[in-house]
Amino acid sequence: MLPSNKVPSMIPSRLTVCVRAKTILGLAFVVFSFASSGYTRGDDVRPEYLPLPSALEQKCLTALDAKIDFEFDHAPLRDVVEFCRDAMQIPIWIDETSLQDEGIDSSIPITISLSGVSFRSALKYLLEPSGLTHLVESEVLxxxxxxxxxxxxTTRVYPVGDLATTADELEQLAQAIHVATNYLSHSQEVSExxxxxxxxxxxxxxxxxxxQDAALQVLRDLRQAKSLSKAVDNRLS
Incomplete structure (x- = not known):
C-alpha cells in the first residue's frame, strides 16, 4: 500500500465546465486475416488480445490494479497528477489541449480522500466529477x-480458441459481448x-x-465461469 499524502489547502476558483455535444461517427472495419490465434495448448501464456501492449503500456495497466491512498484538499489537478505519477512510477500525461477545448483548467481544485482502493477506481472518483477520464495510449496514461x-x-484482435471453436460458438460469443457492452458505445451498435x-x-x-475494456472483462468472466464449471464437473465425475 502506498503512503498517504496530503496537499496543503488552496483557495478554489469558480469553474464553468462546457461540454460540447459531439457525434461520433462509426468507423469502417479493417478485416484481419491471420493464421492462428497466437495460442497453442503448450503455451504458458495466452495473449488476451493483439496487438500486445508495449512494456510501458503494460506497466501502466498493471499500476491501475495496484492499491493507493491519498488525501487532497483543494489541490490543483496538476499537483494531484504529479503525486500519482511519483507514487505509481508510471508516465502520466495531461491532455491540456483537449481540456482547454472543453473549458477545463488543469488547475481545477480537487478535494478527495481515499484509502486502500485500486488506482483505477481512484482515477474514476478523481476525474469523473470534472468530465474527465483516463486511457492508456501511446505508452502513457x-x-x-x-x-x-x-x-x-482502437482495433483489437481477441484470440478465443479456448472459449469457441466453431463458427456458431464464435457468433454466440460475439453476441454476448454485444449484449454486455452495447450500452457503453456512443457510436453505432457494437455489433457493427x-x-x-x-x-x-x-x-x-x-x-x-x-x-474494449468492457469486452475484455466479459471474456475474462466467461473464462472464469468455464473454469468453475469444469471444476464442478470434475467433482461430480
Whole structure:
C-alpha cells in the first residue's frame, strides 16, 4: 500500500465546465486475416488480445490494479497528477489541449480522500466529477476529456480458441459481448464493429477503449465461469 499524502489547502476558483455535444461517427472495419490465434495448448501464456501492449503500456495497466491512498484538499489537478505519477512510477500525461477545448483548467481544485482502493477506481472518483477520464495510449496514461476518449477508437484482435471453436460458438460469443457492452458505445451498435474470424478462432473489435475494456472483462468472466464449471464437473465425475 502506498503512503498517504496530503496537499496543503488552496483557495478554489469558480469553474464553468462546457461540454460540447459531439457525434461520433462509426468507423469502417479493417478485416484481419491471420493464421492462428497466437495460442497453442503448450503455451504458458495466452495473449488476451493483439496487438500486445508495449512494456510501458503494460506497466501502466498493471499500476491501475495496484492499491493507493491519498488525501487532497483543494489541490490543483496538476499537483494531484504529479503525486500519482511519483507514487505509481508510471508516465502520466495531461491532455491540456483537449481540456482547454472543453473549458477545463488543469488547475481545477480537487478535494478527495481515499484509502486502500485500486488506482483505477481512484482515477474514476478523481476525474469523473470534472468530465474527465483516463486511457492508456501511446505508452502513457493519458488524462483527457470523456469526449476525446470516446473518439479514440482502437482495433483489437481477441484470440478465443479456448472459449469457441466453431463458427456458431464464435457468433454466440460475439453476441454476448454485444449484449454486455452495447450500452457503453456512443457510436453505432457494437455489433457493427465486431466480427468473428473462424479461421483464426478470434474476434475483431473496433471501438473506444472503454468498450474494449468492457469486452475484455466479459471474456475474462466467461473464462472464469468455464473454469468453475469444469471444476464442478470434475467433482461430480
Amino acid at each position: 493519458k488524462i483527457t476529456t470523456v469526449a476525446v476518449a470516446e473518439e479514440s477508437q 464493429h465486431l466480427v468473428s474470424v473462424p479461421m483464426a478462432k478470434a474476434l475483431v473489435l473496433q471501438e473506444s477503449r472503454r468498450v
